[in-house]
Amino acid sequence: MASKTPTISDPRVSLPGLDLKNPIMTASGTFGYGLEYASFGKLEDLGAIVVKGLSLKPRAGNTMPRIAETPCGMLNAIGLQNIGVERFLEEKLPALPHDTTPVIANLYACDAAEFGELAAALAADERMGALEVNVSCPNVAAGGQAFGQDPKQAAAVTRAVKDAAGDKPVMVKLSPNVADITTVAKAVADAGADMLTCINTLLGMAVDLKTRRPRLANVVGGLSGPAIKPVALRCVWQVCQAVDIPVIGVGGISNATDVLEFILAGAHAVQIGTANFMRPDTVFSIVNELPILMNGYGVMTLDDLRGTLET
Amino acid sequence: MASKTPTISDPRVSLPGLDLKNPIMTASGTFGYGLEYASFGKLEDLGAIVVKGLSLKPRAGNTMPRIAETPCGMLNAIGLQNIGVERFLEEKLPALPHDTTPVIANLYACDAAEFGELAAALAADERMGALEVNVSCPNVAAGGQAFGQDPKQAAAVTRAVKDAAGDKPVMVKLSPNVADITTVAKAVADAGADMLTCINTLLGMAVDLKTRRPRLANVVGGLSGPAIKPVALRCVWQVCQAVDIPVIGVGGISNATDVLEFILAGAHAVQIGTANFMRPDTVFSIVNELPILMNGYGVMTLDDLRGTLET
């Protein structure tokens, strides 16, 4: 701890169209529709709740097996199983504390037009806090990360969502499976994205020697967890140098120290993903620990720390 | 263990211009010039020895700090410190068991012409077993992974080395920091590479909250170790589907089971990198364990296992 101060640190953060109690969001697909974790802490204590990726129609997802554990990480190929936007708005959203904590939908669609339609359906609901566009899912046959690997397509999807989103803030979630993440980041920022989320999973694979089969029915899947933290941090840092819009850091964050490291590298906020599986109260513990840790480092507000990395 | 058989499994493998006792090579930069590990096992027991990346002239490398530990992995930005090709051939090569175990040089240069010159210098020495071309180093200002991210440049470097290498087999080491590794793999194979090495490190970063500085003086560095195994395995599998030349798998391999997993995914041989740091006798233990493990799985020769993954 660099220094001790008596005043209490303030973890609040302002994002385009969103004022957050703290920079801690849940990462899409790792927190269900939120309610699954309601018995482990107060959902309204979170900065924001990003729910499982939604599509226009319900999706059954990929066949099993869908997950595999790897050193300090895991692979998933869920294939965007979800109940569809309609059931989400009817059954799940009402039970979430959307008045006090922004609820953010994560959008998946097969082309730009469908993305627009989905965005319109979600943006029409005043209870939604923001839209996160998933152009980086490695686990679906159509679209998925192909959008996020091509600056032109990513920009087209961004424009379609922005046009349909009204005044709802739009964040675009980028894929790390590219040669230069800043090219896509710039294209998406120029297309009007309000924020960027970095990063989705790395494309990986695991096999089982006994059965001579892949450990995922989908063969390849997305790598997440502490293993990828160095890649996520590098992407966040690179993207923060390249664009002027806020960046939400995600990838391998498992404690409050990790959170501050991402802020130091330039992130405005962060998302907690796989660490929710390590223990179901992780995200609530991080929310509690963050101001104490900030205090320990003599950091009064996140603005004081953000992007102050000396390189 | 799938079945038990009384006969002894045979771990030998044939590669273009190289007959190996077993598929276990050391990964460049993780085994020094070989001699550093001579007290932990018999160097002549190894399949092949790939030495630290060499350049025409000695290089001092990057400033310190150069390494950082991450969950199940490490970052390095050594910056290709090496004694240069001349001193290597004079001082190091004579002490290596090049008569019984192929010694493979790893080549780094700033442009195609310099790569050719370096290849010529090494190929002229009959004691050299093969040349491995590093077009994927993320830790140097000039060239480095930029070559490996661009199919055209990678092909040009490959041709320059092939032209200068005479009858020495040439393997080209690919970068995972691309959108589609098969594009570069095909370009390099078409340009005449005899083998491909997959993969070099992932670009990553780590920071220190106390000092607010990057943990590497170079800011970013290459991520290696068990953390990246799923990415390496995926790259090997993808490249094996895409090209007809043998692939050498590398990335996160730390035991004999990992080795067989890479062979199952299609690799002809493998390299052990960061695991040498976990304990200095790792590579020798793997050589010893491999035939026993093959036996346990009822695998008589590596040809029986290679690429038999049922997808």
Next chain:
Amino acid sequence: MKSVKAPVYLRNIQCQELTVLDVVPFGQTSTGVTHCFALRLEDPGWSHWRPGQFVMVRHPSFGLELIWGRAFSISRLVSSGLSLFIQAQGRGSERLSAANPGDKVTVWGPLGNGFAIQDKRTLMLAGGVGIAPFLAYAENHPTPHKLELIFGHRLPLETYPFDNAKTLVPEMTVSSFHERSPEDLPVFLEMVDEAIMNHATSGLVLACGPTPFLRAVKQMAAKHGAMAQLSLENKMGCGVGACLGCVIKDTKGENVQVCSKGPVFWSHKIEL
């Protein structure tokens, strides 16, 4: 603002640090590799739980390397503590087997739905460590004399808490079958088939064990028209219904979470 309500099945779940009381090895096998043990933890003090429910467990030695908790059935829960019965078969269960008394493990539960308890003749079919939840089931059953346990096992009998089951609930009928070689399997399955037939009209069948075994039970139950519940052992990421990594297809073609909608399913309602 509406109040935040978790689905019923999630209301009582807690995530706690529990102290390890001890690790009791059960009949070491000759190879020394695969072994079973009881992990005894302090009483979590839950207000409600049902036999057939399970917990997710992490030992501090999992560190950041092992991402997921490991799922274990509640094998016994009395005021002196919570017992899990564990077969070491991989990285996580091995690290748990090395736990020391006094260590704190992270436990979240009680998870899932649990077995039906009905005032009927009830047949418990256990394969290997699948015996674990039936100890709790028998011990908490209102009419234990109506219970019959058939236990199939490959490792020696003393590797499992079979004798404990007999001692704890002397009223129930028990039998065991040692499957020494693959040829023994049909003999065992015939025994199971006959028992299921006997419980078809007025009884209840419960099964826990390896998937091929459950598949056989499902077929036999369908053949004889028996009401049967199966407890599934899919690999679990989160244990709370969030990751969708543990799903099974139900007969409506929907993928449902084994951790939160199961692990116990009516045999005729799922595809296996």
Next chain:
Amino acid sequence: MKSVKAPVYLRNIQCQELTVLDVVPFGQTSTGVTHCFALRLEDPGWSHWRPGQFVMVRHPSFGLELIWGRAFSISRLVSSGLSLFIQAQGRGSERLSAANPGDKVTVWGPLGNGFAIQDKRTLMLAGGVGIAPFLAYAENHPTPHKLELIFGHRLPLETYPFDNAKTLVPEMTVSSFHERSPEDLPVFLEMVDEAIMNHATSGLVLACGPTPFLRAVKQMAAKHGAMAQLSLENKMGCGVGACLGCVIKDTKGENVQVCSKGPVFWSHKIEL
């Protein structure tokens, strides 16, 4: 074929599994966070070693998560075993502090070059855990009455094996300085400066401790024209000269490995 010869400094290195005899805590601090302990291991049975050399150590709990072994000076090596003196300051040393007697740790060594042993008045300057190698040095010195140890520390004295040093080698002169606040530092450095001056003409100066301390010693040695050796504590990847992660620039401008060419360097031959 030429025979394979390792460089001299690598010839004797072994990688072994050594049994943990015990972990002896030294004066717990009030916060309970930072603490020191002696890790005692069975005798590795090396044929040669020198004080100032070190070992790389891994505990099984490092698993795949902690990649590198951790470097510790040989603090004592007698027939009853090898003692390391360790300050817990991070993930690896904390896992080592939790080792149980009977655990096997992986140890490779003896590594590096070690301190010069000369028939001269020798001043040992130790900062914090930098005291570790000087126990072995003093205990194995042919003329211990020519030795003087000056020990600067921030944690309470009983946190360190200072009394052990006095007991083991009663012939040497010892003094300690407790740096309670940053203001104490100049006082301590003045004491060190005077001692170095006293050893300048016919003596030898050895220093081990945090880098800023070594930097100060280097300057003072230069000022007084004293022959001084510094033991560096760079972070190590491999410990055997292979990874080039631990290098320091020598006065010729070359980057040399601290693990294999050091950790002990003549003060005037390196840049710090």
